[in-house]
Amino acid sequence: MTGMRTMMWKEIAELLANRRFLWVFTVAVLAMGVLPALTFARHGAKAMAELGALFLVLYVLFATVIVVANTAPDLVLHERVGHTLDYLLTTPLSVGVILGAKVVVAAGVGYIAGLFSIGVQIVAVAMFSGQGPHWLFLGSGVGQVMALGLSAALSLYVAVVGTFVALRLGEQRAAYMITVFSVGLLVIPFVIGWLHIDLTSTWAWHTAMILGLIALGLVALGVRLFHREMLVLYLQE
């Protein structure tokens, strides 16, 4: 646990010193908070109906995906470029701790971005709709699960994919594109009719849990595949 705390401290210190990250985080939170609020201002009280409010959850998920898809590859790639991953591999830290801290921190900041965007949405809707404060989707069970549970599972999934794709590819833009594409893959079973969307709390819980388990499975697979020697060989490429 000490190693994990150390690595998380390092990742957070680096993120706070990274202007690009701070810029992406701020823009994603503000854009995904303010833009849907403007729609509310335009359509007024009708949009406050539950279905309309649930539409806003998508923006929360967008904020999460944007932030994690940028952060996770960056946490890996700047280590590759700066040869700091070589240094970490010469320390007693295990590969699981080195990569696990990156996944946890990337997922964490994505989740926080989602929470912040909810706050911005609530404030912006209150300001622009002229109807005072409104809990939006947080007023319903399904909204709460999607905003707080599904966004957590999604941020973990994107962080895992972003971390391991970046390790293998070694290129920021390609890693970002593939990470975003991996989110698109999640929609395919719904589009081709294998799975159906059911806007209930139970369905939302099940979806969040299944996605979370998939993400944890990918973490285990990634740590197994990317052992110390494999990482050294990738760094030599």
Place this chain on the structure above:
Amino acid sequence: MDDNAIVCRGVSRRFGTRWAVSALDLTVPRGSVFGFLGPNGAGKTTTVRMLVGMLRPTEGSIQVLGKNPATEGEEVRARCGVMLDNVGLYERLTAYQNLVLAARIAGFNPVERRARVEEALRRVDLWDRRHDRVSGFSKGMRQKLGLARALMADPELLILDEPTAGLDPANIVRVRELLISLAEQSGRTIFLCTHLLDEAQKICTQVGIIQAGRLRAIGSPKSLGAQEQATVRLTLTGLAAGQEHALALPDGVVLRPLGGQEWRADLADFAETEKLVAALVSAGVGVRAVIPEEVSLEEEYLRLVGGDNQ
């Protein structure tokens, strides 16, 4: 406790079809400063990576501080300080934060951590720059910070890849003195990869020369320089360049003009010097001075690796 810090027996490492290291036999006694010399691509970095368990040998066995790095890598790495050729510092963090990270990894508590980091930064004259981000540091400052980080956990074995690269002459001397004092005072073993033969000659108690993955020579810098032949420098009168071929010199002696009255003779042994002088005098050549000349490590290195030293 084992007297040797590093023992390699028949160690080889293959990447695809290419052997980066072949049949490496190496013993580094505890408390010694071992210089690992060789041109780029000779297998130095691969050897270092195998020593700390980053790579497994394809063949052979390695013992570092009595442990097998392939299976007990975590323990080996906890007792080693490593500075690779690419120092690998966190550019977005300050010098202080970089060392705090190393201290945290080493497991020091917050009080020890502060003391260790301050001591390390003062040791390499970077205390006044502790709050500066590493991205603004010169190459020399990075090298010094990397060295401070490698020393952070007070390791039994220090593995350094080109630690003086990029340093100015004053700092090179300082780092050399630091390395020698570390080895002498604490009995710490230092494994030093370097291209600078002069550095190896001054710092190392033992050197090994590797080329194309094979260890070509090992021994003290002095013994390596002297192991092949003896050379003497002569000041001669009454002998012009070209006339040396007409002289009846002892078997195996080669006399070469250096310009003016200066000559160099390669002998099988220094004991042959008397025979050479007698032969010269009997041929009517005046012998003003005879000075034994040591073949430097550099000459021996170049003889072994030829034009491979890129």
